[in-house]
Amino acid sequence: MPLSPQDWFDLFMHFAVLSLMGIGGAITTAPEMHRFLVDDKHWLTDESFSSCIALAQSAPGPNVLFVALMGWQVGINAGGGLNAGATAWWLGLLGVTLTMVGIMLPSSILTYKATKWAQVNRDLIAVQSFKSGMAPIVIGLLVSTGWLLSAAHRDFSQDWKLWLITAIASGLMLKTSIHLLWLVAAGGILGAAGLL
Amino acid sequence: MSSEAQALNHPRSKTELFVVFTFLALQGVGGVLAVVQHELVERRKWMTKAQFVEEWSVAQVMPGPNVVNLCLMIGGKYFGIAGALAAVCGLIGGPLVLVLGLAILFGGLADNPSAQGALKGMGAVSAGLVIATGLKLSTTLPKNPMGLWAALTFAVLSFAGVGIFRLPLAWVLLGLGSVACFLTYRALRHVPPKAESKSDREAP
Numbered sequence: 563m564p565l566s567p568q569d570w571f572d573l574f575m576h577f578a579v580l581s582l583m584g585i586g587g588a589i590t591t592a593p594e595m596h597r598f599l600v601d602d603k604h605w606l607t608d609e610s611f612s613s614c615i616a617l618a619q620s621a622p623g624p625n626v627l628f629v630a631l632m633g634w635q636v637g638i639n640a641g642g643g644l645n646a647g648a649t650a651w652w653l654g655l656l657g658v659t660l661t662m663v664g665i666m667l668p669s670s671i672l673t674y675k676a677t678k679w680a681q682v683n684r685d686l687i688a689v690q691s692f693k694s695g696m697a698p699i700v701i702g703l704l705v706s707t708g709w710l711l712s713a714a715h716r717d718f719s720q721d722w723k724l725w726l727i728t729a730i731a732s733g734l735m736l737k738t739s740i741h742l743l744w745l746v747a748a749g750g751i752l753g754a755a756g757l758l
Numbered sequence: 759m760s761s762e763a764q765a766l767n768h769p770r771s772k773t774e775l776f777v778v779f780t781f782l783a784l785q786g787v788g789g790v791l792a793v794v795q796h797e798l799v800e801r802r803k804w805m806t807k808a809q810f811v812e813e814w815s816v817a818q819v820m821p822g823p824n825v826v827n828l829c830l831m832i833g834g835k836y837f838g839i840a841g842a843l844a845a846v847c848g849l850i851g852g853p854l855v856l857v858l859g860l861a862i863l864f865g866g867l868a869d870n871p872s873a874q875g876a877l878k879g880m881g882a883v884s885a886g887l888v889i890a891t892g893l894k895l896s897t898t899l900p901k902n903p904m905g906l907w908a909a910l911t912f913a914v915l916s917f918a919g920v921g922i923f924r925l926p927l928a929w930v931l932l933g934l935g936s937v938a939c940f941l942t943y944r945a946l947r948h949v950p951p952k953a954e955s956k957s958d959r960e961a962p
Binding site: 581582583584585586587588590617618619620621622623624625626627630631634635644658662665666668669670672673674676677678680681687688690691692693694695696697698699700701702703704705706707708709710711712713724725727728729730731732733735736739742743745746748749750751752753754755756757758 | 783784785786787789790791792793796800811812814815816817818819820821822823824825826827830831834835839842846849850852853854856857858860861862871872873874875876877878879880881882883884885886887888889890891892893894895896898899902903904909910911912913914915916917918919920921926927928930931932934935938939940941942943946947
């Protein structure tokens with residue numbers, strides 16, 4: 563289904579607005595993206611929406627790349643599918659550019675300005691209180707992020723190996739200076755060999 | 759500048775920023791934050807743990823993708839807007855090409871059991887790395903102006919709020935965060951200025 567220039571503009575604006583709404587990360591606005599892309603516009607199927615998130619989570623790089631995959635998929639669909647040739651590929655790249663610039667630009671400008679302001683006013687007690695006051699919160703949140711990642715497995719009899727791997731990786735990072743790449747690679751190899 | 763600050767390194771050029779962020783982004787499966795902390799604080803020594811927590815607090819509270827915020831703040835600190843761009847392009851560029859390549863090749867993720875297994879294994883490891891990063895950074899809590907016990911309480915509450923009770927992240931961040939900032943403000947107001955916490959500012 564081809565998209566009009568108005569549609570492309572809407573796509574960009576939707577992500578640009580979500581950029582400023584996603585406190586705690588872009589992934590927190592995923593339900594809103596789902597409503598727009600899948601329910602309202604029918605540009606993506608439910609299945610391809612989920613696979614964008616799953617693929618970005620499992621590939622290297624920041625998680626926000628799930629947005630790029632959504633843009634890619636919208637563009638490819640608009641061009642008639644992957645096999646439709648160069649037009650579809652260019653539309654895919656257009657989708658990637660619009661969604662990624664949309665999700666990153668507004669929040670980046672805001673963050674950059676705020677950081678410069680805080681740098682100039684770093685001696686204000688308010689600025690120092692903000693940075694020191696938020697520190698324990700974000701540390702707690704970090705641990706909970708890791709916790710939620712591993713609590714996604716629930717069945718003890720089957721998943722104890724995954725928890726063990728999580729615990730070992732955590733211990734090795736704390737106690738040794740081993741390069742993290744080795745740990746990730748070891749997890750991948752064990753998993754690929756069907757041991758987990 | 760204290761001795762601690764003088765021992766820090768810094769990136770020599772925008773190219774170095776770009777290359778460093780490209781490499782660390784490509785190492786981060788299931789999230790990049792653990793790698794950013796490990797690489798910038800422990801291996802390259804561009805910043806102290808306490809500085810990292812401060813930057814991460816701001817990056818987390820600002821809207822938008824957190825790790826992008828963090829990298830643009832770090833790049834911007836050294837080389838202004840051009841540095842911010844270099845860091846973010848490094849962070850996004852390589853992984854973007856890779857992830858689009860995967861999407862084209864597999865049209866999603868292959869149903870291949872060993873690929874699925876590998877992803878499970880890497881996911882379990884990266885969960886461990888994120889937990890370890892949080893625990894490592896918690897060694898900065900004793901220096902918190904609120905005092906160790908208050909800081910620890912806030913850390914545990916925010917862990918429980920999101921990890922156990924599954925509250926939305928933004929609520930915990932803004933709700934607990936504003937109480938913590940207020941208490942810190944009260945604590946700092948009664949301390950004579952310049953007593954501490956100046957050591958972690960970098961040279962221009």
